[in-house]
Amino acid sequence: MTTRTCRTFQTAPAAVPKDDTAKYLRSGLTAEGFQAPDWLVPDLEDGTAPDMKAEGLENVCELLPDFEFPGEIWPRVQWSYDDETVRAQGREEIDTLVRDVGDDIDGVVVPKVGRQGDVQRALEAVASAEADHGHPEGSIGLSVIVETARARSDLREIARLRTDPGGERLTALVFGPVDYTAELGGRDLGDGRPRWDGLLEALSNEASAGDLLAIGGPFDDLFAERAGVTVYNADGYADQVEREARIGLDGSWSLYPKQTIQANRIHTPTPAELERDVDKIERFNAAKVEGTGAVTIDGQMVDEATFKNFRNTVETVRAIHRTRPEQTDELYDEGLLERALELELSYR
Amino acid sequence: MTTRTCRTFQTAPAAVPKDDTAKYLRSGLTAEGFQAPDWLVPDLEDGTAPDMKAEGLENVCELLPDFEFPGEIWPRVQWSYDDETVRAQGREEIDTLVRDVGDDIDGVVVPKVGRQGDVQRALEAVASAEADHGHPEGSIGLSVIVETARARSDLREIARLRTDPGGERLTALVFGPVDYTAELGGRDLGDGRPRWDGLLEALSNEASAGDLLAIGGPFDDLFAERAGVTVYNADGYADQVEREARIGLDGSWSLYPKQTIQANRIHTPTPAELERDVDKIERFNAAKVEGTGAVTIDGQMVDEATFKNFRNTVETVRAIHRTRPEQTDELYDEGLLERALELELSYR
């Protein structure tokens, strides 16, 4: 749990071979309601073709100043722990972004990092661009994609960089399952890629231990075909996002506006969940007057630890309500929302 | 596997708002048969209300000298890796316990520990109380509850403290799922809290690598309601304890006498299991006369490694028989128990 909100990490190719090469970038910047991502990630890496990367960078630098995007902007640049040529391109992209739109971005996303030392290199690249172009120290964040065996091996050490001098800019750990599966030699035997449950549990833990955000990986089976009709694969994506929410990932990766709707919704407590936890806190608050440390409500013992879980639900709703009141107003009954906003949340 | 027995880690609030504030403590101390826990944990932390903690401490200090509890006694004190005020209360509780009932307790349980350095602080708090009140060095144990992201992150390093000077008093690693889930921001989407399988596997491993006990977390859905009738949730708890036993946890947390019965039973080999493994060892002992390193029994190859698993079963039964002969006598046929006690257990 961190106080920063990133229910949705939506990547958009920075340039595509269409009349308007910035089409997807523009539609991400102007999305509304539950379709608006918390983080928009203009993608200069795998989503943009090699021969369109220069145009992609131009698109990002030209468009960002024109929009008042209510969430955060985190361009993804090129990087590779084992290829200095690619890292040099990444450093140039970081430098250009910080120089031209340093005030419009919250940070950069660096993929394919290796061990702790490679993440340190990325931290230094950002620090150096930040200093060169006169931005306040620490104002440009760094998020990394965990998608190599080396980064998984050093996950604990990478997360701990945040407490080092210069490491405060480290903000999110994002999973990259496709590269990761390729690097480990994982196989799809007809039932999809491995889920990497162990990695995801560790990602959630190390992010929480280091006060970082933890974000799930992309789901690329966007559409399913049945007897000649192609439909959006709503079940497949929702199943993945629910698994991620359950183990405490803060947000999910979106490749597509419908995915953004779903991830925003799933990472927002449901009305039933909010009702249940508001109710338990209200009943607990009444019971604590009687002075017992642990009370039983509906057959479940409630102590300070149980209480914290109920409080998480309410605090998440309050945070979303601050930045996206149109979403909470749409989702909850007025009466329930009011109870959630006014509830006493101290255990003692 | 350690030689110390803790099939059941039963917490009992040290004081509750009833006529007899020590009611649950007293009933834990006098439980009999399969209802008697291996470890009784008088709870001064979350199970006792803030305004009853002083009385809880008095209850513990007054009652313990009056009972001859056949298992071990491990009071749980207050602690917090990120709150020095709470730690100061914990140190005082440890000091009082060691001063007043140091001969009646086997150690203290410290919750909400953080990284390795915080566990070192807890080790020092116990060592200091022990020295101040003239107890032999190492006579007061320390068990910790793993329920923060930091403790999970440092699990390997925490377990290795046992081999440091002064670390020998470290005895058990106990899982605390409720606080842990709250800290990671895990969600109950209608099907319960996450199981944290990765953490439990690591807990079992690091405990075995460090010669520590590994104990599962509490199960707080004590009762289930069906069409107006409330019943004890026997299936839910037994499912959890069986999962814990399967992966080598030494014991399970109990909040309730019926849970203690179930956990004691599940962590004791079943008659069928004992019969099966005694039979395999007897047949292996016969086969080894013929001088083959690996023999096939019922389609399964048996070598020294397989043999160790069979031997674990028999040794667990022998250990329980030493401390709780009334339980083994009740559970097994006389003939089977006799075969288990007399079996030759050396592989060569």
Place this chain on the structure above:
Amino acid sequence: MTTRTCRTFQTAPAAVPKDDTAKYLRSGLTAEGFQAPDWLVPDLEDGTAPDMKAEGLENVCELLPDFEFPGEIWPRVQWSYDDETVRAQGREEIDTLVRDVGDDIDGVVVPKVGRQGDVQRALEAVASAEADHGHPEGSIGLSVIVETARARSDLREIARLRTDPGGERLTALVFGPVDYTAELGGRDLGDGRPRWDGLLEALSNEASAGDLLAIGGPFDDLFAERAGVTVYNADGYADQVEREARIGLDGSWSLYPKQTIQANRIHTPTPAELERDVDKIERFNAAKVEGTGAVTIDGQMVDEATFKNFRNTVETVRAIHRTRPEQTDELYDEGLLERALELELSYR
């Protein structure tokens, strides 16, 4: 993913109490087709009875020079992280093997290693035998069996030994579930041993991070009985090997020729898998002419990361075709194999 091939790690007792004590060793050395293992592991440890170990060592030294085995030969010697007597026997066995058949073996397999320091001792034992008998530095490999809590705890550190001076000979990390389960006190409650999914995922990751092979553990429920008829347990073993293949283990342990057939088959891409991935690469190669970074094929987005997974399939087939053309010729249509061998595999 490493370039070295070990789909099958087949152990064969070095001596058994039969007229021909080298029976199983000989049959492993002469196996043909899909029954021929990639690695043959003459077993001087648990598979050979204590009083036949000397004869087992003789068998290995006598037989190896007589056969042209097309795969690799890796004898398993005795070892124990906590018993110097057993380690001394292991050092002697290593010395004898390197002296007598150093040119015929690819390395030795050392079981029951403990923490990183114990693996260093094993590396030194091999280095010393190699130097004493005039073999080129690094020519005799070392593979270790991960089957103790200490080795699991230090897995990351053990894998990193490969990058230390003298560590290059480290080749494979092999899982040993039977000893491991015994050491952790795991239980078979009627549904088999625990699967240790967390350990296997870590094994795959650390092996990939360290350019090592990762190999699954033995499956010892070789036969199943149904109404009086005993049959080979083909489903049980295949289920395990498929789980291992899915998460990127390079190969599986075989105890029996039928297991070798199955593991060789499962670790070889199926015709459908090869057809699917060849087709996707062909269509991607056509699409990339149009200059888009990510294209959608059958509803799945294909970028450089997705592409790597398809390429893995083709490269695995090419590697097997180089060493076992009789297997690839048998398995694939001529047309498909030709397409796989001729495909352009560069992403850009």
